[in-house]
Amino acid sequence: MTITQLEYVIAVAKHGSFTKASEKCNVTQPTLSMQVQNLEEELNIKIFIRGTKPIKLTEVGKKITNQGQIIVDEAIKMKDIVLHEKNYVGGEFTLGVIPTASSIIPLFINKFIMKYPNVKLKIEELNSIALIRKVLSGDVDGGITSSPLNNKEINEIPIYYEPFVAYVPIKNHLFKIKKLKVEDLEYSSILMLEEKNSFTKQLFKLFKSFNKKMNLKTKSFETLIQLSDQGFGITLLPFLYTKNFSKERLNNIKTFEEPEPGREISLIYSKNKLKSPIINALTDCLEKTSRKNIKSNKISIISPI
Numbered sequence: 001m002t003i004t005q006l007e008y009v010i011a012v013a014k015h016g017s018f019t020k021a022s023e024k025c026n027v028t029q030p031t032l033s034m035q036v037q038n039l040e041e042e043l044n045i046k047i048f049i050r051g052t053k054p055i056k057l058t059e060v061g062k063k064i065t066n067q068g069q070i071i072v073d074e075a076i077k078m079k080d081i082v083l084h085e086k087n088y089v090g091g092e093f094t095l096g097v098i099p100t101a102s103s104i105i106p107l108f109i110n111k112f113i114m115k116y117p118n119v120k121l122k123i124e125e126l127n128s129i130a131l132i133r134k135v136l137s138g139d140v141d142g143g144i145t146s147s148p149l150n151n152k153e154i155n156e157i158p159i160y161y162e163p164f165v166a167y168v169p170i171k172n173h174l175f176k177i178k179k180l181k182v183e184d185l186e187y188s189s190i191l192m193l194e195e196k197n198s199f200t201k202q203l204f205k206l207f208k209s210f211n212k213k214m215n216l217k218t219k220s221f222e223t224l225i226q227l228s229d230q231g232f233g234i235t236l237l238p239f240l241y242t243k244n245f246s247k248e249r250l251n252n253i254k255t256f257e258e259p260e261p262g263r264e265i266s267l268i269y270s271k272n273k274l275k276s277p278i279i280n281a282l283t284d285c286l287e288k289t290s291r292k293n294i295k296s297n298k299i300s301i302i303s304p305i
Contacts, residue, residue: 001043002035003075005036006068006072007025007072008021009039009047009064009065009068010068010072012032012036012055014137016054017054018036043064046058076274080274080275080277088277089118089119089277089278090116090118091120092119093119093120093121093142093275093278094123094124094140094141095121095140095143096123096140096144097125097144098125098128098145098198100146100221100241101145101146101265102125105123107293108289115285124140126143127196128145128198132149132151132154135154136153138270141269141275141278141279142269142275143269144265144286145265145304146199146202146264146266146304147266147268148266148305154271155268155269155270155271156266157266157267158265159283160264160265161262161263161294162239162240162299163239163261163299164203164236164238164260165236166234166236166253167224167234167235167236167237168228168234168252168254169228169234169252171231172188172234174188177254179255181256182256186207189232189233189234190233190234191216191227191233191234191235193218193220194217199263202263202302203302206261221235221237239294240293258298259298261299262302264301
């Protein structure tokens with residue numbers, strides 16, 4: 001029995017297909033199938049019911065897969081210990097990020113790659129629900145998302161606190177106000193992303209009442225800004241989203257009086273999955289980047305849940 005054989009079994013169980021499992025494991029299907037068969041012969045059991053689509057586990061196969069996952073996880077932890085002792089930061093790492101927090105990526109990615117050339121970093125944009133699911137399943141190694149999540153299976157490392165800002169066109173009655181109060185926006189027409197978005201959920205908590213001129217379902221801040229420019233209302237944005245705005249657009253940005261409404265952004269990862277050298281490197285780089293780009297100190301955190 002080998003770790004590789006267990007990894008192949010877990011992949012087949014997860015994807016319900018030898019073909020998909022071999023693609024994910026970067027091996028040929030015959031090689032993967034042979035290794036799984038060798039393990040079945042060694043244990044003198046059948047792990048899979050091969051006549052079904054998707055392929056299903058036998059009852060003993062379920063137990064083998066569950067125990068195999070524990071063994072594979074412990075093997076990863078052992079490698080982490082060795083890498084940590086050697087001060088080596090390298091390997092593959094898939095980082096998920098919610099769309100409304102993706103503005104941090106171009107601010108830190110070049111420095112991270114230059115400092116840690118041995119890390120093969122893959123970045124995947126996911127909504128918050130999909131991100132949490134993939135972190136727990138191990139499909140992504142870590143994620144950047146609004147927090148706190150209050151999930152006992154997930155570790156959270158707060159990396160920065162980001163204020164909300166308002167995009168207010170010059171013709172809007174709020175444009176003349178230098179520093180906004182939340183109460184100033186209570187009865188304004190506020191354009192928001194689709195309601196299932198975590199950023200929108202935070203805004204619903206922020207305002208006791210507000211007006212909607214239209215039923216809008218969009219995932220794009222750019223769409224909201226363009227509609228705002230056309231006179232349909234104002235919109236709220238995460239501060240980092242405005243970092244590359246033109247002077248014309250920056251003129252329309254209004255900040256709030258302290259404590260500014262805002263959010264906590266954390267690096268999250270499953271308590272059962274550890275790639276601590278890379279996680280520590282990401283944490284350090286993200287924290288330094290955020291301190292350089294966000295100057296606000298007094299922020300009132302709005303929970304995403």
